[in-house]
Amino acid sequence: MATEWSGLTPEVMMHLDRDASESLGFQLQNALRTAIRSGQVQLNERLPSSRRMASDLHVSRGLVQNAYEQLGAEGYLSASVGSGTRVAFDSPLFRSSDPATAVRDDLEFDFSPGRPDLNSFPMRDWLWACGEVSRTASARDAGYGDARGHPELRRVVASYFQRVRGGSTDADNVTICSGFTQGAGLVLAALRARGVTSVAVEDPGHPDVVDTVRRAGMQVVPVPVDSRGLVVEILNETTASVVIVTAAHQTPTGVVLAPERRHALLGWAKERDGIVIEDDYDSEFRYDRQPIGALQGLSDRHVVTIGSVSKSLAPALRLGWVIAPTALVSEIADEKWRTDRGSPAFDQLLLAKLMESGRFDRHLRRMRVLYAARRNALVEALQLGARIQPTGLAAGFHAVAALPPGADEEHIIKEARRRSVGLQGLGHYRVQSAGAAPGIVFGFGDLNEDAIRRGIFAISDLLC
Ligand SMILES: Cc1ncc(COP(=O)(O)O)c(C=O)c1O
Incomplete structure (x- = not known):
């Protein structure tokens, strides 16, 4: 246009x-x-x-x-x-007309995981915050600031992290970044400069995480995930001293890292003098369980937690935070300065206003109800249509449906696509795929209940 x-x-x-x-x-x-x-x-x-x-x-x-x-x-x-x-x-x-970069918008029901409900972005609250920031920002806010981010947002994030995630930090240890992907890149660059050459990742895990490790010039060490999360016994057998985990809600399996594994993981980090990078991407959305605190709350010396508003508000905002041990903060901040001279200050102030005014919490409460209803619709539709009980439903907005042994994930995804239903298989997330059980990861964040039901019924014969 x-x-x-x-x-x-x-x-x-x-x-x-x-x-x-x-x-x-x-x-x-x-x-x-x-x-x-x-x-x-x-x-x-x-x-x-x-x-x-x-x-x-x-x-x-x-x-x-x-x-x-x-x-x-x-x-x-x-x-x-x-x-x-x-x-x-x-x-x-x-x-x-590059087909690789063109946005594919032609699926009627797209269950690709990772997308929040984009129609629910709290635009009125955002506009309100715009007004507040326009009135209160100073000329100084328009200049280059602290590489770690605007002090106002760092203060608000530190307090939010303690209040909601049970972490323990102050504003000095917070670096504002453009989301998990950048945050992880900054931390890995800082660790690479210290001589770290390999990083353990969850297998299956998010392919972007693997890509981020490789782009940092480090070797990827896959460690399996079972029904209690990352298998720390196997991590122990590797030589890695850094690991990236989705402890609160594993991507893609949805399992929560079991309490004994959490302790074992922190014991591993202490013993190796290593670092656990905690990807805290969707922990705001929990359903049946009590909220599980951030690992960082148990060890502020060996855990870096990276949070993002990509799930809680919208990926397009490109805002997140790195909460790091004091010994790493200045290296992360230096990396941030070299990368982009800091995240946009006015957007940071807007987010601080949203969080501090209670509007962010109100949005989360609203979204929890909405996602819980969608999650129930998915469970019912899968049970009714394909007699499948999905797993990984404790939090977030994706779940996994195991397929019968020997099922052909790729064929199912292709056939579903022909029926205008977008799916992603567990294979997409595997680092080493030998002997892996097939399954489909269903994202339900950006589909309403009716679309979830109709989408599942359109493909249920493929899943049995
Ligand atoms: C496991 C995981 N971590 C982090 C993110 C968010 O990345 P970012 O904050 O860079 O948007 C995603 C997004 O889909 C994700 O699935």
Whole structure:
């Protein structure tokens, strides 16, 4: 869609060389043609008024009017009263048809895990926070700040983490980042600089985690997960001194790390003088159980907890936090500074306002009810349609349906897709797949109850 410039005329980068032998009028026409052909300005986009462009380029208005008329005659521009001068040429260079990057929106029921209910984003609260921040932010907030993030959000996150996750930290140990993915990258870079070369990961686990470890130039050490979470006995047999875990709700199996495993894991970290990186991605949403505290609450020297609002609010906000032992904080902050000079300050202030005003908690309460209903709809539909009792339902918004031994995950996913149902298999999450039992991971965050029922019934014959 063409950009609309709501009353203000846009800036268009245009360079005129006063020492060149060509006239300024000729140069201007050429520059405009190039800008349109290259997609710098696109179909239907409005150009600056002739008065404005003339003033910006320090040329006469008549010269710009002539250029606009000439390009109009050539079919590049069109002019009409009240709508100004607009681009009339559709540059083939701008059209993007790369199938790899195109968003696939053609599935009627998409059970891909990881997506919260995007329609429930609390836009009114966000707008309220925008108003508050616009009124209260200082000029200083618009400058470069502390690499760890705005002190206000760090303070609010530290207090939230203690209140809701049972952790133990203060604002000095919090670094604001753009979500788990960046947070993990920062921590791994800091550990790599200290000489750590391998990192243990859950198998099955999130493929992005594996990718993040590899991108940090470190070796991936897969450690199996069973019905009580990461098998710490096997972790003990590796030489790794760093591990990444989804302790509160494992991705993808949904199991909660059992209490004895939690203690064993922290014992392992202490003994190795190692680090447990806790991916605390969806712990806000728990259903039948008492909330399980963050591992960090049991060891602030050996655990780094990374939180994110990608599930609790929306992935598009790109905000999260790293809560790290004091010994690692400055290296993580240095890495953050080198990477992007800190996360956007006004967005941080907005999030701080949401959290501190109680609006964030209210949103979470609302979402828990909504997700619990969707979870029940999924359980019922799977039981009724395919006689499957899904597992991993204690928290979050994904669950696993085990398939009969020998079932062909890939075939089921392909056939479901033909029926307009998007699925993801456990195979997608495996690091080493030998002898693994087949299963489907059902995300239910972004589908309403009716869609869940209809989606499951459309494929239930494939799951039996
Ligand atoms: C296991 C896990 N961790 C973390 C994240 C969130 O990553 P980010 O905060 O970078 O959006 C996701 C997102 O799907 C996830 O599934």
